[in-house]
Amino acid sequence: MSQVYFASLDMTAKVALQVVDDGQAPSDRDRDVQALFDYLHHLALVPAHRIVFITVGEANPQRVGVQVTLMADMIRTLLRHLSDRLRHHPLDLRVFLLVGQVRLQVQSRHGEELLTLLPAVDALLPARQLFQARAEAYALRGGEHSPVEQANLELLRYRLDIPPEDAEEIIDRVLGPYLDRQAKLHRYREVLQAELNRGGYPSEATWAELRQLYESLGLSSEDVAVINHDHADHLRVETQHYAPSIDPDLDDGDRLAAEADTEIMEATQPPPSPGSETVAPSASPMSEVEALANYRQEFEAAIAHSLYPSEFDRGRLEQARRFWQLTPEQVQAIEQAVTADRYGPIDSALGLDYTRLRQLLWSQDWRQADQETERLLLTGLSADMRPVDGETFLHLPCVDMVTLDALWRHYSQGRFGFQAQYRVYLQQERRADDFLGTVAWRTQLGVGNLTLHTRPQRYSELIFSLDAPLGHLPTWRWGCDTLDSEYFIPESLVDDLFLHVEKCMPEETLAPVPALEDSL
Amino acid sequence: MTPTTATSPQWTLQDLDQYLSQQEWQAADQITLALLLAGTQRTAAGWLDVGAIAQIPCHLLHEIDQRWLSHSEGHFGFTVQRQLYLTAAQGNTFEFSRQVGWTVSKFRLLGIYKFYDFLNFSLEAPQGHLPARWFWQLSWQESWRIGGFGTGRGAAFGDANMLDALMVRLERCEQV
Numbered sequence: 001m002s003q004v005y006f007a008s009l010d011m012t013a014k015v016a017l018q019v020v021d022d023g024q025a026p027s028d029r030d031r032d033v034q035a036l037f038d039y040l041h042h043l044a045l046v047p048a049h050r051i052v053f054i055t056v057g058e059a060n061p062q063r064v065g066v067q068v069t070l071m072a073d074m075i076r077t078l079l080r081h082l083s084d085r086l087r088h089h090p091l092d093l094r095v096f097l098l099v100g101q102v103r104l105q106v107q108s109r110h111g112e113e114l115l116t117l118l119p120a121v122d123a124l125l126p127a128r129q130l131f132q133a134r135a136e137a138y139a140l141r142g143g144e145h146s147p148v149e150q151a152n153l154e155l156l157r158y159r160l161d162i163p164p165e166d167a168e169e170i171i172d173r174v175l176g177p178y179l180d181r182q183a184k185l186h187r188y189r190e191v192l193q194a195e196l197n198r199g200g201y202p203s204e205a206t207w208a209e210l211r212q213l214y215e216s217l218g219l220s221s222e223d224v225a226v227i228n229h230d231h232a233d234h235l236r237v238e239t240q241h242y243a244p245s246i247d248p249d250l251d252d253g254d255r256l257a258a259e260a261d262t263e264i265m266e267a268t269q270p271p272p273s274p275g276s277e278t279v280a281p282s283a284s285p286m287s288e289v290e291a292l293a294n295y296r297q298e299f300e301a302a303i304a305h306s307l308y309p310s311e312f313d314r315g316r317l318e319q320a321r322r323f324w325q326l327t328p329e330q331v332q333a334i335e336q337a338v339t340a341d342r343y344g345p346i347d348s349a350l351g352l353d354y355t356r357l358r359q360l361l362w363s364q365d366w367r368q369a370d371q372e373t374e375r376l377l378l379t380g381l382s383a384d385m386r387p388v389d390g391e392t393f394l395h396l397p398c399v400d401m402v403t404l405d406a407l408w409r410h411y412s413q414g415r416f417g418f419q420a421q422y423r424v425y426l427q428q429e430r431r432a433d434d435f436l437g438t439v440a441w442r443t444q445l446g447v448g449n450l451t452l453h454t455r456p457q458r459y460s461e462l463i464f465s466l467d468a469p470l471g472h473l474p475t476w477r478w479g480c481d482t483l484d485s486e487y488f489i490p491e492s493l494v495d496d497l498f499l500h501v502e503k504c505m506p507e508e509t510l511a512p513v514p515a516l517e518d519s520l
Numbered sequence: 521m522t523p524t525t526a527t528s529p530q531w532t533l534q535d536l537d538q539y540l541s542q543q544e545w546q547a548a549d550q551i552t553l554a555l556l557l558a559g560t561q562r563t564a565a566g567w568l569d570v571g572a573i574a575q576i577p578c579h580l581l582h583e584i585d586q587r588w589l590s591h592s593e594g595h596f597g598f599t600v601q602r603q604l605y606l607t608a609a610q611g612n613t614f615e616f617s618r619q620v621g622w623t624v625s626k627f628r629l630l631g632i633y634k635f636y637d638f639l640n641f642s643l644e645a646p647q648g649h650l651p652a653r654w655f656w657q658l659s660w661q662e663s664w665r666i667g668g669f670g671t672g673r674g675a676a677f678g679d680a681n682m683l684d685a686l687m688v689r690l691e692r693c694e695q696v
Binding site for chain 1 (some may be wrong): 570571573574575577578611612667680681683684685687688692694696
């Protein structure tokens with residue numbers, strides 16, 4: 001395909017390098033030719049297959065030189081390299097340059113003469129066409145210009161003395177209306193989706209059209225294969241949760257929709273026989289409520305096993321969104337609600353972002369989650385990250401307390417969080433010192449039931465796993481001055497904190513804590 | 521001019537800069553304590569405790585640290601101490617004190633702290649050796665309690681809550 005482009009612009013050039021026969025032995029000449037050939041290969045200015053030997057003689061062919069086919073803007077670079085080479089390895093070389101209809105020729109032994117060709121080459125070559133050819137060659141590789149390609153183009157622009165505006169215009173034209181690869185992939189997706197919506201599985205002719213589309217967009221067949229596969233899969237998933245909805249009790253509108261979906265299901269099968277009636281899904285637009293419900297279902301499936309949809313599902317969901325004509329805002333609201341349902345809320349009245357905490361808890365990284373809890377509370381409640389005392393803690397909005405508690409509770413099956421701690425507190429009849437002992441934040445030394453001495457645990461001695469006692473986490477390290485030498489919680493903080501828990505989460509609204517109930 | 525008392529309230533970050541640039545490490549160490557005391561309204565008391573350390577303004581900690589770091593080319597400073605505390609000492613205060621050369625002996629039984637005047641105020645000192653005055657200056661009661669005969673931390677055994685407190689403070693300030 002790149003050949004086609006080169007030809008259409010006529011920006012290819014041929015450079016023939018002939019080793020001059022000065023009466024040396026044929027074997028010597030052949031060795032020189034081979035050395036030149038190896039050198040050009042090693043330079044790697046052009047793909048290997050564009051470098052070929054020039055041979056003469058029918059019966060007893062002899063290699064007399066090397067021919068290189070390259071894009072015209074590379075001539076300059078090639079001549080420079082050659083001139084360098086000849087300076088160090090003198091060789092009688094005749095250089096033929098064929099650009100378009102023009103032919104230049106020069107002979108050199110030490111290379112100086114080669115450079116005299118350059119002004120002629122520059123004069124010969126239409127700068128804008130050169131630039132465009134280079135821009136197109138780059139665009140064909142990946143549908144967009146990579147940073148290094150952009151840099152090269154900029155240098156070329158400078159050398160060819162093309163004004164920036166003109167260069168920009170050329171690049172715009174080359175890349176087409178879709179500036180980067182993502183936009184192109186996206187455009188292809190859109191068109192494919194439209195085709196699928198229009199009448200089920202595309203016909204041979206449509207596939208050919210689609211092929212032309214992606215080729216013009218500069219996409220590779222591999223790119224497109226992924227998208228095509230993706231769509232087939234998408235249609236299959238739709239089928240899965242639509243099929244059961246074909247139900248005699250459905251009203252007509254629903255049934256029509258269900259039938260339309262059955263068509264899509266069939267669409268994933270080989271192309272339908274000609275003449276078979278197809279009902280386009282657009283003939284019976286789904287109600288918005290239905291579309292929202294469907295999207296919700298899709299998204300629930302996509303995050304069934306991980307906090308965020310995979311890249312693959314992301315693409316699928318985006319198609320579904322377009323297919324069902326939902327706005328990004330609508331689906332964002334759904335996604336947040338569904339994720340909160342499944343993985344815990346992240347609401348905050350302090351503008352805190354609880355997503356990192358959720359992520360850490362989801363991955364059961366209790367230690368990091370504990371530290372993140374401190375970070376959130378100190379960021380939200382205290383000036384300059386100073387530790388928070390009981391009085392300041394009372395300023396924690398209930399929304400944030402509920403969020404913190406819900407996240408810790410969710411990922412610990414009720415073992416951790418403020419509610420779990422509150423239950424321990426109630427069970428210890430609101431005695432702060434007994435609470436601190438029961439959640440194992442204090443070590444009690446004693447004989448039998450007699451406690452002789454208590455000392456605060458060190459933070460490093462705390463247990464960051466589900467084996468920890470009920471209510472052990474999250475720690476209240478946000479209230480501490482020291483951690484490793486001692487994790488000391490004053491009893492006044494215990495009373496203050498639970499006062500606030502009672503206010504935000506009244507006892508009768510508390511979720512059952514199975515783990516706690518079992519142990520009591 | 522050498523600062524004779526650590527508790528002089530008038531020291532500024534520019535003074536710290538000046539003494540550090542002249543490699544007057546001991547004077548700089550005293551100014552550092554003075555700045556920390558002023559920043560936590562403890563100039564009258566003349567020493568820090570864990571509660572005060574937890575309240576040190578983050579920007580002050582940062583400004584002081586940056587000056588030590590740059591003038592010692594990364595040899596001294598709170599950040600250096602925190603790095604050692606986390607990596608080499610793994611959160612063990614005695615191990616840390618030994619590493620930075622604050623103890624008399626590397627053996628735990630003789631692991632009493634040096635008297636302040638016997639610290640090494642030069643770049644030959646172990647990495648993280650300074651600043652140290654903030655840690656040495658104690659109330660005489662506290663000094664007696666931990667075995668320092670009322671003269672500060674010298675000859676005292678490890679009871680390094682203050683060290684821990686500063687490390688916690690540095691960690692929190694990093695998250696601002």
